[in-house]
Amino acid sequence: MAWNNLELNSNLVKVDTGKATLIKIPKTKYLFWHPSKLVRTFGKGGYMISIGYTEDFTFKVFRNGEGKHNFMEKIEEYELEATEFIDRFFTITEDE
Numbered sequence: 001m002a003w004n005n006l007e008l009n010s011n012l013v014k015v016d017t018g019k020a021t022l023i024k025i026p027k028t029k030y031l032f033w034h035p036s037k038l039v040r041t042f043g044k045g046g047y048m049i050s051i052g053y054t055e056d057f058t059f060k061v062f063r064n065g066e067g068k069h070n071f072m073e074k075i076e077e078y079e080l081e082a083t084e085f086i087d088r089f090f091t092i093t094e095d096e
Contacts, residue, residue, distance in 0.1 A: 004082070006051045006090065010041060013049065023051070025061070025089045030076075032061045059085040 008023070015022040020033045038052040053059075062077040064070075080088065 001054050010049045030061050030063050032059050055082050057082045
């Protein structure tokens with residue numbers, strides 16, 4: 001069970017309750033909650049965060065409504081394993 005880290009910009013943090021952190025997935029409308037104990041701040045001025053996870057971790061990704069009356073309602077929700085989560089939302093394309 002090896003720990004992995006995912007580094008993101010700290011402006012993607014929407015809410016931090018102390019127990020969990022709500023994080024927006026870049027370039028999408030999807031969000032996910034992550035335990036605050038596994039979220040670290042680093043960089044000059046704290047502009048980056050590092051999210052710790054293992055291969056056994058399951059991410060619950062969801063998207064809320066955008067209307068006046070359904071903005072708190074979950075429209076879509078997925079449970080993804082760690083490798084599938086990284087492959088689907090954080091694929092890095094390298095220039096040759």
